[in-house]
Amino acid sequence: MLAAEPAIACDGIVKVFGSGTDALTILRDASFVVRHQEFVSILGSSGSGKSTLFRFIAGLLKPTSGHIKILGREVEGPRDDVTLMFQNPTLFPWMSVLDNVLFPISYRFGRPTREQQAYARDLIATVGLAGKEKFSPSQLSGGMQQRVALARSLVRHPRIILLDEPFSALDEMLRENLAIDVHRILSKAECTVVLVTHSISEAVLLSDRVLILAGAPASITDVVAVDLPRPRTVATLDHPAYADACRTLRAAMRRNFQEAADV
Numbered sequence: 520m521l522a523a524e525p526a527i528a529c530d531g532i533v534k535v536f537g538s539g540t541d542a543l544t545i546l547r548d549a550s551f552v553v554r555h556q557e558f559v560s561i562l563g564s565s566g567s568g569k570s571t572l573f574r575f576i577a578g579l580l581k582p583t584s585g586h587i588k589i590l591g592r593e594v595e596g597p598r599d600d601v602t603l604m605f606q607n608p609t610l611f612p613w614m615s616v617l618d619n620v621l622f623p624i625s626y627r628f629g630r631p632t633r634e635q636q637a638y639a640r641d642l643i644a645t646v647g648l649a650g651k652e653k654f655s656p657s658q659l660s661g662g663m664q665q666r667v668a669l670a671r672s673l674v675r676h677p678r679i680i681l682l683d684e685p686f687s688a689l690d691e692m693l694r695e696n697l698a699i700d701v702h703r704i705l706s707k708a709e710c711t712v713v714l715v716t717h718s719i720s721e722a723v724l725l726s727d728r729v730l731i732l733a734g735a736p737a738s739i740t741d742v743v744a745v746d747l748p749r750p751r752t753v754a755t756l757d758h759p760a761y762a763d764a765c766r767t768l769r770a771a772m773r774r775n776f777q778e779a780a781d782v
């Protein structure tokens with residue numbers, strides 16, 4: 520029965536921070552669904568409520584009204600099968616790469632089993648860091664640290680992964696390469712992915728659909744399907760559909776920006 524449900528369903532989400540004269544409505548009737556194994560990006564200007572929406576999906580915060588369902592069940596708190604990856608890798612500096620990747624297991628269940636350790640090593644190899652298991656985070660570049668964070672996100676086999684601007688601290692070439700690698704790894708892991716980003720080009724490169732969160736209070740104003748084949752590679756950047764989707768999104772973002780300025 521659950522397989523027929525979308526991976527994520529947000530319905531009529533409203534969020535008001537504060538109360539009385541200090542009340543500030545951030546989100547108004549934000550609704551969308553994400554299908555199983557879909558890669559969806561949420562694009563929006565700074566302060567539109569993207570991270571707040573993520574905190575609802577991750578079960579870290581409750582909306583003022585509306586419903587969020589994960590795999591058919593109302594979200595009531597953090598779930599083991601939903602994981603978040605942030606802009607900063609937030610690794611423990613005193614732990615090795617391997618211990619950082621295993622942390623979600625050791626924190627919760629104590630000493631990882633041999634199989635779990637072997638899986639963590641596999642993940643480290645998958646993210647391109649084979650041989651660096653004993654390194655400490657300070658011996659790695661920012662991009663490598665983000666790869667460790669990705670391996671850590673996957674160590675407990677999540678079904679849904681929420682990426683909150685995970686590439687924004689990196690320079691452009693590194694960002695593109697890492698984004699393509701992440702897409703390949705998450706597709707192989709059969710994850711459903713939601714990415715929050717400010718970058719139109721990154722959203723198009725990675726996504727099956729891009730949602731625009733705009734307005735004050737914000738809601739989903741536009742949904743743009745990206746008709747590009749998987750796997751996404753650097754060649755995707757030269758595909759005519761890539762340029763078309765970027766153009767469509769840029770026009771929609773400009774329209775939203777103009778409407779906000781006219782208010």
Ligand SMILES: Nc1ncnc2c1ncn2[C@@H]1O[C@H](COP(=O)(O)OP(=O)(O)OP(=O)(O)O)[C@@H](O)[C@H]1O
Pocket residue numbers: 536537545563564565566567568569570571572
């Ligand atoms: N706990 C809180 N109390 C009051 N206001 C909050 C709280 N958390 C977020 N906000 C406000 O809600 C709005 C949306 O914040 P949010 O971080 O979700 O935006 P965002 O789209 O992720 O922004 P950015 O792209 O800059 O990260 C902002 O105006 C922020 O100041």
